[in-house]
Amino acid sequence: MTNGHDTHSHIVPIKVYLLVYVALLVLLVATVGAAYLPGHHTLLNNVIALTIAVIKAVLVILYFMHVRYSTRLTWLWASAGFFWLLIMFILTLGDYFTRHWVPVLGWE
Amino acid sequence: MSVAVAKHGEVKHNYLNAGDTVLSWLLTTDHKRIAVLYLVSVTLFFAVGGLLALLIRLELLTPQGDLMTSENYNRVFTMHGVVMIFLFLIPAIPAVLGNFLVPLMVGARDLAFPRLNLASWYVYMAGGLIATWAMVNGGVDTGWTFYPPYSSSYSTSQVTLTIIGAFLIGFSSIFTGINFIVTIHKMRAPGLTWFRLPLFIWAHYATSVIIVLGTPVVAITLLLVAVERVFRLGIFDPALGGDPILFQHLFWFYSHPAVYIMILPAMGVISEVVACFSRKRVFGYHFVAFSSVAIAVIGFLVWGHHMFTTGQSVYAGMVFSLLSFLVAVPSAVKVFNWTATMYKGHIEFRAPMLYVMGFLGLFVIGGLTGLFLASLATDIHLQDTYFVVAHFHYIMVGGTIFGYLAGLHFWWPKMTGRMYPEGIAKLAALIIFAGFNLTFLPQFVLGYLGMPRRYHWYPEEWQMLHVMSSAGAALLGIGYILPVFYLLWSLRNGALAGPNPWGATGLEWKTDSPPITHNFEETPIVTEEPYAYENHHQQEEVASGTGASTAEA
Ligand code: HEM
Ligand SMILES: [Cu+2]
Numbered sequence: 001m002t003n004g005h006d007t008h009s010h011i012v013p014i015k016v017y018l019l020v021y022v023a024l025l026v027l028l029v030a031t032v033g034a035a036y037l038p039g040h041h042t043l044l045n046n047v048i049a050l051t052i053a054v055i056k057a058v059l060v061i062l063y064f065m066h067v068r069y070s071t072r073l074t075w076l077w078a079s080a081g082f083f084w085l086l087i088m089f090i091l092t093l094g095d096y097f098t099r100h101w102v103p104v105l106g107w108e
Numbered sequence: 109m110s111v112a113v114a115k116h117g118e119v120k121h122n123y124l125n126a127g128d129t130v131l132s133w134l135l136t137t138d139h140k141r142i143a144v145l146y147l148v149s150v151t152l153f154f155a156v157g158g159l160l161a162l163l164i165r166l167e168l169l170t171p172q173g174d175l176m177t178s179e180n181y182n183r184v185f186t187m188h189g190v191v192m193i194f195l196f197l198i199p200a201i202p203a204v205l206g207n208f209l210v211p212l213m214v215g216a217r218d219l220a221f222p223r224l225n226l227a228s229w230y231v232y233m234a235g236g237l238i239a240t241w242a243m244v245n246g247g248v249d250t251g252w253t254f255y256p257p258y259s260s261s262y263s264t265s266q267v268t269l270t271i272i273g274a275f276l277i278g279f280s281s282i283f284t285g286i287n288f289i290v291t292i293h294k295m296r297a298p299g300l301t302w303f304r305l306p307l308f309i310w311a312h313y314a315t316s317v318i319i320v321l322g323t324p325v326v327a328i329t330l331l332l333v334a335v336e337r338v339f340r341l342g343i344f345d346p347a348l349g350g351d352p353i354l355f356q357h358l359f360w361f362y363s364h365p366a367v368y369i370m371i372l373p374a375m376g377v378i379s380e381v382v383a384c385f386s387r388k389r390v391f392g393y394h395f396v397a398f399s400s401v402a403i404a405v406i407g408f409l410v411w412g413h414h415m416f417t418t419g420q421s422v423y424a425g426m427v428f429s430l431l432s433f434l435v436a437v438p439s440a441v442k443v444f445n446w447t448a449t450m451y452k453g454h455i456e457f458r459a460p461m462l463y464v465m466g467f468l469g470l471f472v473i474g475g476l477t478g479l480f481l482a483s484l485a486t487d488i489h490l491q492d493t494y495f496v497v498a499h500f501h502y503i504m505v506g507g508t509i510f511g512y513l514a515g516l517h518f519w520w521p522k523m524t525g526r527m528y529p530e531g532i533a534k535l536a537a538l539i540i541f542a543g544f545n546l547t548f549l550p551q552f553v554l555g556y557l558g559m560p561r562r563y564h565w566y567p568e569e570w571q572m573l574h575v576m577s578s579a580g581a582a583l584l585g586i587g588y589i590l591p592v593f594y595l596l597w598s599l600r601n602g603a604l605a606g607p608n609p610w611g612a613t614g615l616e617w618k619t620d621s622p623p624i625t626h627n628f629e630e631t632p633i634v635t636e637e638p639y640a641y642e643n644h645h646q647q648e649e650v651a652s653g654t655g656a657s658t659a660e661a
Binding site: 073077080081084087088091092094095096097098099100101102 | 289293317321322325353354357358361408409411412415419420421422423424427428
């Protein structure tokens with residue numbers, strides 16, 4: 001609450017960054033590889049690709065963006081972003097999933 | 109208090125005379141100077157948007173589309189919307205008044221990230237110049253809403269460039285939002301607890317939440333339109349396998365909350381001014397504070413009310429309609445509380461207060477007509493008519509611009525050290541009020557009768573209403589030009605203001621006008637609730653015979 005900054009500057013060892021970087025590269029290869037699996041275009045394939053993407057995003061947020069070492073307030077804000085994403089998905093899908101409940105002449 | 113000015117005269121150091129080279133302005137990290145940079149820029153863009161509006165009203169004087177081709181008419185109203193929304197209404201209050209006042213009000217020396225603040229202005233200018241470049245090189249004709257597939261596949265206008273401009277401007281407001289959030293969390297003066305914060309700060313906090321959580325979505329969505337347009341990648345265009353309604357979801361996910369980005373800061377201004385010129389604390393402080401937060405959150409749940417007739421599921425429509433009615437509640441809470449604040453107050457009819465009273469009436473009309481539009485059945489009749497145009501102008505012009513002008517006059521003495529001339533300022537406020545209503549009241553009737561928006565041909569029998577509207581616009585134009593002149597005039601000739609010409613509470617009034625570069629000689633310590641007008645009447649009596657406030661103690 002003072003004008004000085006009370007942040008605890010946590011020094012992250014370079015090794016951690018390098019490890020995360022390697023992990024991201026491995027996951028990148030995995031994404032590309034998964035696209036060549038037989039039956040790409042299937043639902044399963046999408047699930048695999050998205051799962052890998054989420055893991056990558058979490059790594060970036062936690063380590064490269066320092067959220068792991070940050071205050072609770074930062075955690076709150078980071079989660080708010082995902083909560084808002086959820087709002088977007090739920091209300092948008094609420095439209096898509098109910099659009100055909102009322103039969104419309106000429107549709108399908 | 110006024111001694112400070114009297115004793116040292118005009119040689120006293122302040123942020124304005126802290127350097128007078130062009131570079132000292134262009135490279136400044138002082139939030140107050142950046143606010144001035146923004147003030148000049150948004151005023152210029154407002155003039156551009158205003159001229160485009162006058163072109164629209166000139167065209168609509170006659171039932172025939174005789175002043176310009178339909179293609180050009182499309183461009184004119186689109187550019188009016190793009191300039192007014194992205195380049196004026198969204199940045200106006202936060203980037204000018206907010207920038208200037210947030211650090212002062214929380215008792216800090218500057219915003220948390222001064223260089224990010226300067227970067228925000230540069231990014232804004234880059235976006236604004238790109239959008240201007242697009243305007244003079246063919247313009248845009250999609251409407252400010254950029255709906256595909258027209259925008260992505262058919263329009264031959266400068267859609268991509270304009271989108272890049274809007275994208276950049278979005279980032280400038282994200283920078284501002286981040287700065288406000290961190291400053292309000294981290295840099296409050298000792299003793300300044302959350303519930304001692306001025307409501308202007310609460311409003312800007314809520315606005316920043318919306319900006320930070322919503323703007324990235326519209327930025328990416330618009331970029332996707334550009335991607336579809338340039339690379340023919342099917343995202344929104346059905347011919348390419350896309351879904352145009354998906355665009356509408358993503359666009360309005362931001363753009364409905366964006367209307368609150370435009371109105372919440374104005375509401376913050378209203379709370380400050382109404383308390384000061386009623387000489388009372390704001391009625392129901394906690395309710396007004398939390399209603400800002402409620403608006404920020406619930407405002408994200410209602411976007412589908414723009415899509416009742418565009419192919420959205422009726423069930424989603426019902427949910428969005430219900431939620432839209434809910435979001436009106438916190439807005440109404442504020443209006444009732446401001447009215448209750450004025451009740452039995454010692455009301456002073458200064459120019460800012462006139463704008464506040466205009467705001468109250470016009471915002472109620474704008475908000476209530478929003479409920480007409482949020483009702484599924486009536487919206488079928490009203491969607492895409494002038495009723496919608498009138499609705500949002502009542503809020504954005506009658507609300508946001510009135511709030512902006514109220515704030516600009518109220519804090520003008522703080523920003524410049526000079527009083528504006530009261531008489532002519534009041535006259536301008538009255539002209540603006542009259543011109544505004546003459547412009548937009550007939551548009552409710554036109555819309556109800558079926559006049560669609562975005563067309564320049566219309567049946568003869570509506571001409572009278574259109575003529576009234578155009579006449580009002582001319583009057584409104586005069587009303588807006590007046591402040592430009594008398595405010596500039598006051599820079600040299602206005603009476604010296606002294607630190608606190610209104611006898612107002614709040615930390616920004618406890619330092620010089622104009623403030624020194626680091627705002628306060630020493631960090632202030634806060635020991636009392638906000639708006640303690642009734643506790644100590646006129647403790648901060650003002651001298652210098654400036655037409656300064658001397659409400660009866
Ligand atoms: C009381 C809360 C409000 C409600 C319930 C409401 C409701 C609505 C609805 C249902 C529409 C869609 C009309 C249609 O296209 O058929 C609409 C349009 C609009 N509203 Fe509001 N509104 C509210 C407050 C606001 C505020 C505070 C602003 C601005 C600061 C605003 C600005 C707009 C704009 C710009 C549009 C037109 C968008 C376009 O170009 O299509 N509204 N409103
Ligand atoms: Cu809306």
